[in-house]
Amino acid sequence: MPTLLVNPDEALAYLDQLRRTKAKIEKHAVLCYEWQEAISSSRRCERRDAGRARMDAIKAWMKEHGWEKELDYFTWDQITRLSLIKEQKLLTERIWNKIRLSLINWMNKLRDIRLEETVFKARRECLISAYCEYLKQPPNANDTCDILPHVGDIATFKSFEDLIKAPVDVDVNAQSFSDAFVQLPAYVTEWRRKIEGQLVSCLLPEGTSPMSKTAIDHHSPKIACLNLARVAFCRPFTENDVSVTFYPDVLLKRCFIEPYTLRHMSDWDKWQDPKIIEIKTMNGCPWSLEDSKGRNVIEVSDAAIPIIRASGLDPDIATTSDMDDLDARFRCGSCSSAMGVIPYTWRSAVAHAVSYHDRLGRRVGKASWTVLNGEDRNENLRKTKSPPFFNRFECALCRTSVDNRDWRNGVLLHLLHEHKIPVDKVQEDVHMRGPF
Ligand SMILES: [Zn+2]
Ligand SMILES: [Zn+2]
Known part of the structure; x- marks a missing residue:
């Protein structure tokens, strides 16, 4: 048993001191x-x-x-x-000087949101309904273009914008836009020329030939290049959309008026950019070749060149109308199989080359084209292959405008609601155009 080395009283005193x-x-x-x-x-x-x-x-x-x-x-x-x-x-005075500009910018943004929500939105809706009525009238002699812009562009044309942005106390209704509509053909011409210029300078390769015979009656030989059959437009490879279009049908694609996806925009985004409210009201933006990151939303494929050559025409001269007039049928040598020959029109041949051979690349090899002649052609005309994405239609009674193509059922509904034509009375060759 251990023994204590100090006496107990001293130990207790020490502990007590520690406690204190x-x-x-x-x-x-x-x-x-x-x-x-x-x-x-x-x-x-x-x-x-x-x-x-x-x-x-x-x-x-x-x-x-x-x-x-x-x-x-x-x-x-x-x-x-x-x-x-x-x-x-x-x-402090120093902090005031530092924050004043940010504060002013923020208040300007709030004012834009307030005006857009309380004043401009209702005026834009008036314009949308007035433009719907305008589109419902068939084309007339004053029309300068076969394709009219989306309403998002119309709202930016000066006479229209002046009405939308008129002082708060001015009464603006659908009727107020009637004078502006008189000037619309001139605005549309300007709009179309600007777009054509952009397509030529941003997309066509340097030296695309202006030799096309349509250049003679066109306002610009360079812009006439857009009518060449070799100029096939498709979405960039990163996109799921593999459809192919030619000029001027390419203008009707929605990608130009929706360069960033409307579906992903929420009401919260307006605090970043009040323009979002306008875009959501109009269901689209003014036409733009570029998306929000500055990339082109469409590019040019040269997949049509071998098809034009196979039909015996010169790709530097042949226009889309030349190819349509030729109405040849083509066979893709790389894909003909035990199932037999799949005959393509020249447009569906380009679509096949882009969507199958270009996109899948080395896995399927290059397309190789020959023209079907004589009996081969006649026999195959009936079963000519249309790619599955040639399935958009438009109302033949309305003017054509950007974003008015729809699925077949959408157009049937439009004919019923806007033109009072019941589904069983619709004559497809009279009331509808397509498929595109
Ligand atoms: Zn093929
Ligand atoms: Zn219609």
């Missing part, structure tokens, strides 16, 4: 903690007071500088989405 020291330290620690808490709490109060004073000063500045309507329309939580308003720091 501990109590003393603890008491001091409590005092320190309370002191620290008092300091932090007073700092918190100071910061809160500074934050309140800052928000009060900013609110007063807003009232003084004509932002009262924004203060009425938005909640304070919405206004303070700009975090610098809520910062808990005193507004």
Whole structure:
């Protein structure tokens, strides 16, 4: 058994002293903690007071500088989405100078959102219904183009934009746009020329021949290149859409008016960009060759060149009409199999080359084309292959405009609602155009 080395009284005294020291330290620690808490709490109060004073000063500045309507329309939580308003720091002269510009930009953005939601949106809806009526009338002698823009473009033409953005107290209704519609053919000509210029300068390879005979009666020989059969438009390889179109049908594709996907836009996006409200109201943007990242939404494939050569024409001269007139049938040597020959029109042949051979690349090899002649051709005319994506139609009673092509059932519904033609009375060759 161990023996004690000190006497018990000394040990007890020592323990007692330790206990007293501990109590003393603890008491001091409590005092320190309370002191620290008092300091932090007073700092918190100071910061809160500074934050309140800052928000009060900013609110007063807003009232003084004509932002009262924004203060009425938005909640304070919405206004303070700009975090610098809520910062808990005193507004010194130096900080004011630093934040003033951001504050003005933010208030301008809020004003844009307010005006778009409370004034312009209703006017845009009036324009949409007025334009629908305009499109429902058949083309007439004043029309300058066979394809009319999407309403998103119409709203940017000066006479139309002036009405949409007219002062708040001006009464604008669907009738108000009738004078502007008189000027529409001139705007549409300008719109079309701008687009043609962009397609030529951004997409056609340098030196695409302007030798086409259509150049003679066209306003620009360079733009006449767009009518060459070799200029086949398709979506870039990254897209799922493998359809192929030619000029001017390519203008009707929705990718130009929806360069970033409307489906992915939420109401929250308006705080980043108030334009989102306008785009959602119009269900599209003004025509653009580029998406939101500056990439072209469409590119040119040279898949038609061997097909034009196979039919005995010169790809530098042959136009889409020349190829249509020829009405040849083609066979793809790489794909003919035990199932026999699949005959293609020249357009569906290009679509096959792009969607099958170009996209799948080395796995399926290159397409190789020969023209079906004589009996071969006649025998095969009946079963000519149309790719499955040639399935869009349009109403033949309306003017053609960007984004008016639809599935067959969509057009039947349009004929019923807009032209009061019941489904069993629809004559496809009279009331519908397509498939495209
Ligand atoms: Zn093939
Ligand atoms: Zn129609």
